[in-house]
Amino acid sequence: GQQLNQSPQSMFIQEGEDVSMNCTSSSIFNTWLWYKQDPGEGPVLLIALYKAGELTSNGRLTAQFGITRKDSFLNISASIPSDVGIYFCAGPPANTGTASKLTFGTGTRLQVTL
């Protein structure tokens, strides 16, 4: 089945550093979503992207919808300890007909050291 590949798989960074992660697909997506999941909780929506080339920010987070529609990037600036968690990209494949049937990426586990 379709897969979304995220990289890196995990990363250790120091507080205050900037973080970049990306997500690539073998097929086209019309929507890209970025979620964060903390231990014991469900994924929380961070950013939604709806148009190729779109660049959207949410506080210290910035995400971009790739021009090819097969990739997306998430940047976190000036990381803080509460940024720790697993970040997932997700999207409904272009031929799904609904935004509810999401394919999720493999996740990027972020750990922040003081």
Added chain:
Amino acid sequence: KAGVTQTPRYLIKTRGQQVTLSCSPISGHRSVSWYQQTPGQGLQFLFEYFSETQRNKGNFPGRFSGRQFSNSRSEMNVSTLELGDSALYLCASSRDRGFSPLHFGNGTRLTVT
């Protein structure tokens, strides 16, 4: 505004039993979807309900079923439980089936022994 509420948070069942999980969507949201999350397979789509009708189904056996009520609340049922069904089951809701993004609950952790 209350988020997506799932009950119970934790369940322990034995093989062969069946289980029912409950989900209350965000007020005003009419679409409810269910996902299974495991360390090996990640997050996988189970099914989607809208207006009390199943609109999409993932690649899971028929032991997995669900339903949606007129107030948009949803339940999912797993019959004849297997060890491999141990997972975090997540419910998500959205306003409609179009561009509205999914908002997830905190899940039900099911352990099958």
